[in-house]
Amino acid sequence: MIEFTLWDIVRNLALAARWTVVLSLIAFVGGGLVGLLLLVLRLSGRAPVNRVIGAYVQLFQGTPLLMQLFLLYFGIALFGIDTSAWMAAGVALTLYASAYLAEIWRGCVEAIPRGQWEASKSLALSFGQQLRHIILPQALRIAVPPTVGFLVQVIKGTALASVIGFVELTKAGGMIANVTYEPLLVYGCVALMYFVLCFPVSLYARTLERKLHVGHR
Amino acid sequence: MSAIAESTVGAALATPHTQVGAPIIRITALRKSYGDNEVLKGIDLDVKRGEVIAIIGKSGSGKSTLLRCINGLEVFQEGSLTVDGKPLLYESAMAMRELRQRVGMIFQSFNLFPHLSVGRNVMLAPQLVKKKGSAENATRARQLLERVGLAEKFDAMPDQLSGGQQQRVAIARALAMDPAVMLCDEITSALDPELVGEVLRVVESLANEGMTLLMVTHEMNFARKVADRVIFMHQGRVHEMGSPEALFGQPRTAELKQFLSSLHD
Ligand SMILES: Nc1ncnc2c1ncn2[C@@H]1O[C@H](COP(=O)(O)OP(=O)(O)OP(=O)(O)O)[C@@H](O)[C@H]1O
Ligand SMILES: [Mg+2]
Numbered sequence: 001m002i003e004f005t006l007w008d009i010v011r012n013l014a015l016a017a018r019w020t021v022v023l024s025l026i027a028f029v030g031g032g033l034v035g036l037l038l039l040v041l042r043l044s045g046r047a048p049v050n051r052v053i054g055a056y057v058q059l060f061q062g063t064p065l066l067m068q069l070f071l072l073y074f075g076i077a078l079f080g081i082d083t084s085a086w087m088a089a090g091v092a093l094t095l096y097a098s099a100y101l102a103e104i105w106r107g108c109v110e111a112i113p114r115g116q117w118e119a120s121k122s123l124a125l126s127f128g129q130q131l132r133h134i135i136l137p138q139a140l141r142i143a144v145p146p147t148v149g150f151l152v153q154v155i156k157g158t159a160l161a162s163v164i165g166f167v168e169l170t171k172a173g174g175m176i177a178n179v180t181y182e183p184l185l186v187y188g189c190v191a192l193m194y195f196v197l198c199f200p201v202s203l204y205a206r207t208l209e210r211k212l213h214v215g216h217r
Numbered sequence: 218m219s220a221i222a223e224s225t226v227g228a229a230l231a232t233p234h235t236q237v238g239a240p241i242i243r244i245t246a247l248r249k250s251y252g253d254n255e256v257l258k259g260i261d262l263d264v265k266r267g268e269v270i271a272i273i274g275k276s277g278s279g280k281s282t283l284l285r286c287i288n289g290l291e292v293f294q295e296g297s298l299t300v301d302g303k304p305l306l307y308e309s310a311m312a313m314r315e316l317r318q319r320v321g322m323i324f325q326s327f328n329l330f331p332h333l334s335v336g337r338n339v340m341l342a343p344q345l346v347k348k349k350g351s352a353e354n355a356t357r358a359r360q361l362l363e364r365v366g367l368a369e370k371f372d373a374m375p376d377q378l379s380g381g382q383q384q385r386v387a388i389a390r391a392l393a394m395d396p397a398v399m400l401c402d403e404i405t406s407a408l409d410p411e412l413v414g415e416v417l418r419v420v421e422s423l424a425n426e427g428m429t430l431l432m433v434t435h436e437m438n439f440a441r442k443v444a445d446r447v448i449f450m451h452q453g454r455v456h457e458m459g460s461p462e463a464l465f466g467q468p469r470t471a472e473l474k475q476f477l478s479s480l481h482d
Contacts, residue, residue, distance in 0.1 A: 119328035119387075122288055123342035123394060124317040126310070133341060137332050 004180045009189055016172030017193050023158045023168060024197075026090045028151060031097025038102035043109065044127055053102070060099035066160050068092045073164045089161035097154055104146045108139040141212045148205035152198045159194075169193055228360035230426055231395030233266055233301050233319075241266040241397055241429050242287065247296030249282060256282050257293065258453040264398075269430045271440035271461070274450035275476060280433040283450070284400045287431070288320040289313050301397040318346065321391030321399040325406050327383040329375040329390070335362065336371040339390045346394070361389040365419050381412030388419055399423065401432035437480060441465055449473045 042053050060068065072095075073088035112135055120134040162171035173190035177183040235241040242264040249257040256279045264270055272280045285291040287298065289305055298305040301319040306312040330338050339358040343349040349357075362368050365385035367378075375383055384404055391399060401420065405413040417439050424430055424443050434440055440447055440461060447464040449457040451472045457464060468474045 113326075113328075115324060115326050115328035116330065118290055119322075119324060119330070120342075121290065122317060122320070122322040123390070124314045124346045125342060126314065129345050133345065134330055138330075141332070 004176070004182075006185075009176055009180065009182075009186055012176055013169060013172055013186075013189055013193055016167060017169045017197070019166070019168040020155070020158050020170075020194075021197065023089055023093060023161060023166070024151075024155045027093035027097045027154045027158070030090070030094030031101055031154070034094060034098035035101030035105065038098060039105045039109070040131065042102065042106060043131070057099045057103050060096050061103070065092070065096055065157055066163060068096055069160055069164055085161070085164045085166040088164055089158070089166045093154065093158065093161070096157070097150075100150055101147065104150060105139065105143055108143040108146070109135060111142055112138050144205055144209045144212065148201060148208075152201055155198050155201070156194060228357075228364040228392075230392070230423070230428055231397070233397035233429070235266045235301050235397065237266050237427075239266055240264060241268075241301050242431075243297075243299045244287075245297050247283075247286060247293050247298060249279075249286060249291060249293035256453050257286070260296070260455060262448070262455065264429060264431065266397075266429055267427045269424045269443055269445050270432070270448060271444035271446075272431065272433045272448045272450060273435075273437070273440065273476070274456075278450040279453045280450050281402050284322070284402050284431060284433060287398075287400055288317050288322055290322075314346070318394055319397045321394060321396035323384070323387050323391055323399065323401045323404045325403045327375075327380070327387050327407070329383050329386055331375050333375075334371070335367065335373050335375065335378070335386050338375065338386060339393050342390070343393050358389070358393060361392050362386070364392075364422075365389045366415070379412060380408045381415045384408065384416045385419055388416075388423075392423075398429045398431065401430065401434070403433050403435065405434075405436060437465070449476065451476075 038053050038056070042050055045053070069089065069092045072092045073083060073085065076083040076088060076091075116134055116138065117130060120130045125133070158168055159170040161168055162174065165171075167175075169190055173186050177186040180186060233241060240263040242262070244260055244262040247257055247260040248255065260283060272283070274280050282291055286293050287300065289307070292307055300316055303316040303319055304312070305316055329335075330341070333341065336355070336358050339361060340349075340351075340354045343354050343357070344351070359368060359371060362371060365388055367382060367385055367389070370378060370382065370386070375386065378386065387404075404420070405416050408416065413436070417436065420430070420432070421439075421443050432440075432444075442461075444461050446458065447461050448455055449464060449468075449470075449472075451457075451470075457468065457470050457473050464473070465477065468477055
């Protein structure tokens with residue numbers, strides 16, 4: 001049997017944590033882009049479009065992320081596409097994040113007074129110009145706290161990707177715990193690493209929030 | 218003295234396409250409903266270039282709705298509307314934007330863009346819509362702000378201004394698009410009484426320089442002084458219309474008499 005020092009445990013966990021980071025980034029970026037697209041479609045859209053997007057949001061908010069991962073992993077394979085755990089996890093997290101972000105951001109946009117739409121419309125701005133120059137900059141200011149709150153959820157949510165065999169932080173922790181027979185120590189380290197990943201995000205959010213507010217004074 | 222004269226020349230109002238005295242707004246048989254509730258029940262109105270029109274009437278009589286139809290903020294179901302030669306065509310976003318460039322609107326709640334400085338508020342639409350060069354745009358914005366007495370506020374943020382100042386910025390912002398017509402919907406109603414005068418003085422100066430104005434107002438004295446024509450709206454119709462002297466002096470209908478007497482209570 002191989003001897004594991006604390007350093008070995010930490011080093012292996014840190015290596016696996018890279019994949020947690022990568023998966024989180026995919027979810028942030030992919031989810032953010034798709035979420036923004038959904039938001040814009042919903043704001044410009046007619047009733048049927050809105051209903052479809054509303055259903056999409058409900059679907060992803062109303063089912064556990066774990067089921068979404070399973071369904072995607074086994075579901076994509078059904079279409080004869082060769083899925084890796086990678087792809088399934090990336091796609092599932094992207095869709096999941098996009099649904100939540102679209103909904104969070106819609107709330108922020110709706111918090112902008114109607115007068116802002118009307119004044120910019122009266123000035124002959126196009127819909128895109130209204131969004132780009134008037135509505136989204138104001139919505140962004142109020143969107144930072146809930147968005148970052150959700151991103152922290154996503155980082156922790158990536159742990160679920162371990163169930164489809166994706167070796168990220170949690171999965172690696174499980175594997176190491178099995179060989180070292182030191183679950184408490186290993187999972188303690190795992191928890192600490194999640195904290196190390198999430199805490200700076202929250203901290204940065206607070207700075208960003210302050211900066212955005214200062215910009216308006 | 219000469220500096221002031223110069224700046225007034227610089228901030229001169231744009232010349233509409235319509236000839237002086239010719240109709241600049243033509244509204245024909247306009248009907249508008251919200252669901253089953255018909256709010257405008259057939260409005261016919263021609264406004265001549267340079268005319269100042271005050272719209273009065275009880276709450277809910279359709280005054281705001283009429284103004285908002287003129288720049289397409291509200292969609293009406295029947296009738297037609299033309300502003301300075303531009304017809305209102307809902308199907309064409311281009312045509313709507315053309316029309317809105319001819320119409321400036323000032324709101325009761327100012328609606329300045331809170332995330333932009335005063336100067337940027339004024340310059341944004343000319344930059345985006347008219348593709349105005351930044352030097353020319355800034356010069357014009359400064360002139361317009363000077364015109365409304367706020368030259369020194371160019372770099373201020375809207376929330377640093379009083380209500381009266383914000384409303385004056387809103388007027389400068391609308392003027393920056395060189396509108397042929399200005400719509401004012403109770404623009405002093407949200408102001409403390411001591412700030413009303415400064416805004417009305419700006420509006421009066423526009424009227425004196427030949428701007429075509431349609432204003433919904435509760436300031437009867439102002440309407441009497443500045444308006445060429447007063448429109449009394451009642452239940453979605455133009456109930457009575459005429460010169461301020463005629464309307465305030467010899468109201469013909471019982472509804473107008475009642476409305477005017479209710480103001481004195
Ligand atoms: N968005 C809307 N949806 C439904 N009904 C509306 C809407 N806006 C206005 N109305 C109705 O249309 C009618 C006319 O409203 P409008 O705002 O034009 O009146 P107004 O003369 O401007 O009144 P006020 O003096 O209170 O501003 C009212 O009965 C009002 O309830
Ligand atoms: Mg009104």
